[in-house]
Amino acid sequence: MKRTRTIKADVTEATGGGTQSIERALGLLLDVGRADQHGARLTDLVTSSGLAKPTARRALGALVRAGLLDQDETSRRYHLGAESYVLGMLAAPRFGIHARAIDGLTRLSQATGDTAFLSVRRDLHIVCLHREEGPFPIRSHVLQAGDRHPLGIGAGSLAVLAALPDDEVDRVIAANTGIIQEKYPAYSPASLRSAVMRTRKEGYALNPGLLMKGSWGIGVAVCDPQGRPVYAVSLAAIEDRLDETRRRELIPMLKLEAEKLERLLRDAPT
Amino acid sequence: MKRTRTIKADVTEATGGGTQSIERALGLLLDVGRADQHGARLTDLVTSSGLAKPTARRALGALVRAGLLDQDETSRRYHLGAESYVLGMLAAPRFGIHARAIDGLTRLSQATGDTAFLSVRRDLHIVCLHREEGPFPIRSHVLQAGDRHPLGIGAGSLAVLAALPDDEVDRVIAANTGIIQEKYPAYSPASLRSAVMRTRKEGYALNPGLLMKGSWGIGVAVCDPQGRPVYAVSLAAIEDRLDETRRRELIPMLKLEAEKLERLLRDAPT
DNA sequence: ATTGGGAAGTCCATATAGTGGACCATATAA
DNA sequence: TTATATGGTCCACTATATGGACTTCCCAAT
Numbered sequence: 001m002k003r004t005r006t007i008k009a010d011v012t013e014a015t016g017g018g019t020q021s022i023e024r025a026l027g028l029l030l031d032v033g034r035a036d037q038h039g040a041r042l043t044d045l046v047t048s049s050g051l052a053k054p055t056a057r058r059a060l061g062a063l064v065r066a067g068l069l070d071q072d073e074t075s076r077r078y079h080l081g082a083e084s085y086v087l088g089m090l091a092a093p094r095f096g097i098h099a100r101a102i103d104g105l106t107r108l109s110q111a112t113g114d115t116a117f118l119s120v121r122r123d124l125h126i127v128c129l130h131r132e133e134g135p136f137p138i139r140s141h142v143l144q145a146g147d148r149h150p151l152g153i154g155a156g157s158l159a160v161l162a163a164l165p166d167d168e169v170d171r172v173i174a175a176n177t178g179i180i181q182e183k184y185p186a187y188s189p190a191s192l193r194s195a196v197m198r199t200r201k202e203g204y205a206l207n208p209g210l211l212m213k214g215s216w217g218i219g220v221a222v223c224d225p226q227g228r229p230v231y232a233v234s235l236a237a238i239e240d241r242l243d244e245t246r247r248r249e250l251i252p253m254l255k256l257e258a259e260k261l262e263r264l265l266r267d268a269p270t
Numbered sequence: 271m272k273r274t275r276t277i278k279a280d281v282t283e284a285t286g287g288g289t290q291s292i293e294r295a296l297g298l299l300l301d302v303g304r305a306d307q308h309g310a311r312l313t314d315l316v317t318s319s320g321l322a323k324p325t326a327r328r329a330l331g332a333l334v335r336a337g338l339l340d341q342d343e344t345s346r347r348y349h350l351g352a353e354s355y356v357l358g359m360l361a362a363p364r365f366g367i368h369a370r371a372i373d374g375l376t377r378l379s380q381a382t383g384d385t386a387f388l389s390v391r392r393d394l395h396i397v398c399l400h401r402e403e404g405p406f407p408i409r410s411h412v413l414q415a416g417d418r419h420p421l422g423i424g425a426g427s428l429a430v431l432a433a434l435p436d437d438e439v440d441r442v443i444a445a446n447t448g449i450i451q452e453k454y455p456a457y458s459p460a461s462l463r464s465a466v467m468r469t470r471k472e473g474y475a476l477n478p479g480l481l482m483k484g485s486w487g488i489g490v491a492v493c494d495p496q497g498r499p500v501y502a503v504s505l506a507a508i509e510d511r512l513d514e515t516r517r518r519e520l521i522p523m524l525k526l527e528a529e530k531l532e533r534l535l536r537d538a539p540t
Numbered sequence: 541a542t543t544g545g546g547a548a549g550t551c552c553a554t555a556t557a558g559t560g561g562a563c564c565a566t567a568t569a570a
Numbered sequence: 571t572t573a574t575a576t577g578g579t580c581c582a583c584t585a586t587a588t589g590g591a592c593t594t595c596c597c598a599a600t
Contacts, residue, residue, distance in 0.1 A: 018558050019332040021587060022295040026336040030353065033360045043547060052589040057549070062289040066296040067392055076548065080361035082390060083300065086397050088358005089368065090303045090416045091350035098359070120352055122337055127356050146360045288587050291558060313576060322560045327578070346577060 024051055025059040032060075032069055032078045034146050039077030095120070097231065097264055098129055104233070104257040109134035112250060114237040117143055117219075119156040121230050124175050125149060126157040140215040140236045150176040152192045153184055155207040155217030156232030161192070162199035163221040163229035169196055186210040204251045209239060216242040220254045222261045230265075233258050294321055295329040302330075302339055302348045304416055309347030365390075367501065367534055368399055374503070374527040379404035382520060384507040387413055387489075389426040391500050394445050395419060396427040410485040410506045420446040422462045423454055425477040425487030426502030431462070432469035433491040433499035439466055456480040474521045479509060486512040490524045492531045500535075503528050 031048055032040045046056050060078055063069040067083030092099070101118045108116040113136035119126045128147045133139055143154065151172050152161040161169060173189050180187050187210060199205045207217040219234030233254055235242075242250075301318055302310045316326050330348055333339040337353030362369070371388045378386040383406035389396045398417045403409055413424065421442050422431040431439060443459050450457050457480060469475045477487040489504030503524055505512075512520075 018328050019291075020557060021289075021291050022329055022332040022558095023336065025292040025295070026332065026338065029357070030336070033357050037363075041547080042549085053548085054550075054589060055587075058288050058587080059292055062292040062296065066293065066300070068296065079364060080357065082361075082365060082392055084357045085361040085365040085368075086358075086390065086392075086399065086416070087299070087303050087350065087354045088356075088361060089399055091352075091355040091358060093307075094349060095352060095355040098355070120356070122352055122356075127352075129356065129359055146356070290586065292587095311576080312578085323577085324560060324579075325558075328558080 021059065024049070024055065025062060028056060028059050029063055029068055029084075032063075033080055033084070034148065039072060039075065039079045041077055045078070097261055100264055101231075101233075101257075101261055102130060102132065104260055105130060105132035108132070108233070108235065108253060108257055111253060112136075112235060112237075114235050114241060115139055117156055117232075117234045117236065119160075119232045119234065121151070121160050121232075122148070124151060124172055126151055126154070126160060126232065128156075136237070136241070138238055140212070140238065142212045142215045143217075143236060149211075150179055150184070152176070152195065153180070153187060154211060154234070155205045155219035155236070156221075156234035157205075157219070158192075158195055158199055158207065159205035159219040159221040159232045159234070160229040162196045162205060163223060169193075184211070204247075204254065205234075206242075206247070214239050218242060218247055218250060218254065220251070220258045222258045222265070224262075225266050231261060233261070291329065294319065294325065295332060298326060298329050299333055299338055299354075302333075303350055303354070304418065307414075307416075309342060309345065309349045311347055315348070367531055370534055371501075371503075371527075371531055372400060372402065374530055375400060375402035378402070378503070378505065378523060378527055381523060382406075382505060382507075384505050384511060385409055387426055387502075387504045387506065389430075389502045389504065391421070391430050391502075392418070394421060394442055396421055396424070396430060396502065398426075406507070406511070408508050410482070410508065412482045412485045413487075413506060419481075420449055420454070422446070422465065423450070423457060424481060424504070425475045425489035425506070426491075426504035427475075427489070428462075428465055428469055428477065429475035429489040429491040429502045429504070430499040432466045432475060433493060439463075454481070474517075474524065475504075476512075476517070484509050488512060488517055488520060488524065490521070490528045492528045492535070494532075495536050501531060503531070 027049055028045055031045055035044070042053070042057060042060070045060070046053050049056060060069065060071075064071050064078075064081070067081045069084070070079045070081040071077070072079065098118065105116040105118055109132045113134045115134055116132045117128055118130040119128045125148050128143050128145050131143065131145050149157055152158050161172060164172065173192055177189050180189070180192070205219045209216050215236060216239050217234050217236040219232050221229040222231035222233060224230050235250060235254065297319055298315055301315055305314070312323070312327060312330070315330070316323050319326060330339060330341075334341050334348070334351070337351045339354070340349045340351040341347070342349065368388065375386040375388055379402045383404045385404055386402045387398055388400040389398045395418050398413050398415050401413065401415050419427055422428050431442060434442065443462055447459050450459070450462070475489045479486050485506060486509050487504050487506040489502050491499040492501035492503060494500050505520060505524065
């Protein structure tokens with residue numbers, strides 16, 4: 001007897017089986033990416049991934065053989081490899097706003113003195129793509145290129161979350177609740193929801209030092225031609241430099257740069 | 271009875287077992303990377319990889335879920351995803367010569383009118399990282415960013431091969447013999463060896479239309495501080511524009527840019 | 541020297557996780 | 571309508587990845 005197909009092949013979803021080792025390996029690849037700068041050690045990767053050591057090492061070996069990772073011969077640390085770089089260059093035309101966004105970030109950081117960021121949305125998270133420091137001597141290093149946080153955590157991230165439709169805001173918060181409770185004690189699903197409201201009302205996102213006391217941030221979302229938020233432009237500074245008065249000066253500048261990026265997204269084909 | 275360990279743990283090598291699915295998946299990832307621009311279709315990936323369709327699809331699914339690939343909802347083609355781009359950006363500081371090399375390529379292409387290339391060595395192959403077109407209206411499109419050829423095939427590639435020590439030249443040619451016989455009818459191991467000699471004698475590599483009749487190229491290698499060739503700078507033009515006389519003008523310009531890059535490699539830390 | 545601890549790397553019996561032949565669904569062409 | 575080509579899926583079977591336990595290496599402290 002034939003099984004009745006209840007959902008008659010909606011789209012493709014629910015595949016997902018039979019890919020354990022691949023997903024583990026890709027997880028390791030992204031982990032190493034996050035740890036670049038100094039490289040990742042086998043033991044750390046083992047603990048952070050929860051894999052058994054032989055398993056992790058075999059996967060890392062495959063990644064190294066593929067050229068996506070390099071292993072330092074003496075320190076034995078894993079770094080991103082040339083193939084990762086090449087891949088990124090090949091992907092660049094499809095995400096090419098980055099290159100042209102750097103100008104804007106530089107303008108912002110020079111004009112304000114503070115540090116400007118470009119972040120990109122990755123489903124439930126946001127990833128910091130670029131950090132451009134301004135001349136002001138006290139600089140927050142809370143957000144680095146490559147850092148990843150749940151949507152809503154941090155100024156740019158909150159700007160993106162608030163720009164999503166309500167049902168997706170709920171979905172995202174629900175999906176991230178576990179991580180938030182575990183790693184972001186200053187946040188809660190409820191506080192996120194009210195932050196979203198505030199962001200929509202004010203027209204910009206504010207992070208009043210919730211990730212690190214004293215390190216404040218403001219951010220706005222950049223939407224694609226379909227109106228979905230994909231990037232965020234944000235600024236970080238110490239609390240004193242982001243009081244209400246100064247924010248009123250800075251927000252128009254942020255919005256201006258965000259609009260320029262939206263125009264680029266509209267014009268760029270691909 | 272204990273098995274005697276003949277090679278007492280020289281370095282780590284010969285691991286390699288227990289990674290089939292990972293290597294298959296990574297192969298697919300790189301395949302898609304090569305096919306970007308237009309995206310890769312499932313069927314093509316199946317044939318190019320030799321995998322069974324369900325296997326390929328499962329692996330691609332995992333890559334999509336990890337964000338390394340995107341699948342176009344309507345065309346069903348696979349493209350590089352945001353995570354690939356992020357990875358590349360994170361790897362950029364370690365391979366950052368690229369960004370600073372573009373200036374040099376632009377200078378070259380403007381000064382000569384022809385198309386300038388930056389390529390990077392990946393073990394037995396060379397990968398074209400960047401292509402900068404000059405104003406001259408007849409332009410060869412034989413080499414594109416992302417294209418990969420065995421070492422020795424093409425001008426930049428030959429420059430790198432010729433800059434390797436003899437034993438490695440032999441190793442590379444031996445390892446590539448199969449691919450060369452299969453896909454590059456104008457080449458042979460013997461012709462490669464004599465091309466290497468010619469390159470060393472003349473001080474630059476010449477490709478007299480061996481990949482595509484009429485499309486000539488000249489190239490020089492860029493070596494890291496240890497003297498190992500890692501990049502190549504090259505120029506492509508139609509045969510008429512690369513006669514002996516003009517080559518004598520162009521080669522010093524290429525060498526100048528190559529030396530600038532070597533200086534960057536020396537000064538840049540990591 | 542000697543010891544100890546931490547990290548990298550390795551082995552192999554086990555069963556879990558991936559495989560692929562066969563099939564279905566949908567889209568465009570004839 | 572049939573033909574053909576492509577994307578997507580099922581599931582029995584076994585090839586394949588797994589991980590506990592082990593060895594080797596390195597360095598710092600005794």
